[in-house]
Amino acid sequence: MVKILDRKKEHLQIANDKAVRFQELTTGFENFHFIHNALPEIDLENVDTRIKFLGFELQSPLMISAISGGEEFGLELNKDLASVANRAGIAFSLGSIRPVLEHPKCIASYQIARKVAPDIPIIANIGGAQLVKSYKSQDLIRILEKIDVNAISVHLNPLQEALQPEGEPHFSGVSKAIEIMRETLPYPVIVKEVGFGLSGDVVRRLLKMGIQWVEVAGSGGTSWSRIEYHRIKEKDKKDIAAQFFEWGIRTTDSLTDALRMKNLNVIASGGIDNGLKFAKAIALGARLAGVAESFLRVRNESGPEGLLRLINVFNETLRIAMFCTGCRNLNEFRGNKSIISCRKNQ
Secondary structure, eight states: OOOHHHHHHHHHHHHHHSOOBOSSOOOSGGGEEEOOOSOOOSOGGGOBOOEEETTEEESSSEEEOOOOOSSTTHHHHHHHHHHHHHHHTOEEEOOOSHHHHHOGGGGHHHHHHHHHOTTSOEEEEEEHHHHHHHOOHHHHHHHHHHHTOSEEEEEEOHHHHHHSTTOOOOOTTHHHHHHHHHHHOSSOEEEEESSSOOOHHHHHHHHHTTOOEEEOOOBSSBOHHHHHHHHOOSHHHHHHHHTTTTOSOBHHHHHHHHHTSTTOEEEEOSSOOSHHHHHHHHHHTOSEEEEOHHHHHHHHHHHHHHHHHHHHHHHHHHHHHHHTTTOSBHHHHTTOTTSEEEOTTO
8 A cells, every 4th residue: 555645746846747637517606707996096005915714814715735754755845835825915725634544653744834834824734534533632732832834734635545546535423523522622624625625515514513614615616536546556446536637616617606605604615726716716705715736836947036927926816906996905896786697697
């Protein structure tokens, strides 16, 4: 069996080197269009994109979504990502902390994030299936304290677990484990998918458990079916994985369904690979929007400075979209149905 640290390394290499995006199923953002305001009556310099999140004031509602942690080069990757996030004033989410649960010595690749990013919220991440298998609240609390995070995200990935050669598709009891986590951990709990989307039914069930934050991680961007396909050796199993290349709920469908729920904070992610999609996600009502693959590729190609340039493109696109729709701040922009329309049937 491939060790978990090797598996994480393979995931990162495949995501960076292979064509792993959806080919037919789109994010759905192409169906939404801003209504241009030619007379905004505001100045661009006065448009304010700042947001408060987990007790921090951020410069924009952008987040580097979970990418790395534990593997041999995870320390340098997290160092680059977290330091850039801190410089830009945006949120940062660590990759799965499962490796450190199984190999405590690799905790340094997670602790580096807080060392280089003292001024932003950092979110830990753990798989739902692993909660059922090995969840002990005191052990988890000790790790989270050592990493010094501000929240923990639980990722739900049943399809990935079903296709992964070493997968653990054991989801009986995951709901109860999430509920126990919410009740026992002194941290906000965010529940997310990994790229196949959260349905309205799942979000309603999470609300009943007391979950106040979800990250939809819809389809249309990176396909974990494709990533696992590249790792599978047996032909029959590869053929099965290929059946799920276009599986999932597109990002905008998952996002709009979740936004119908009351008393819920929604983070948009899944195929948000440019500034305009980012701006649309916030305009539709998301509190924040997460990006992973684009940041991984740019970091590997251009380093931290390339990351800073890309973040600036995202943030400036949002600011100009706000300016050209007549919105001075995110309270005026977020969820404003008068500035964005759906032309799906036109």
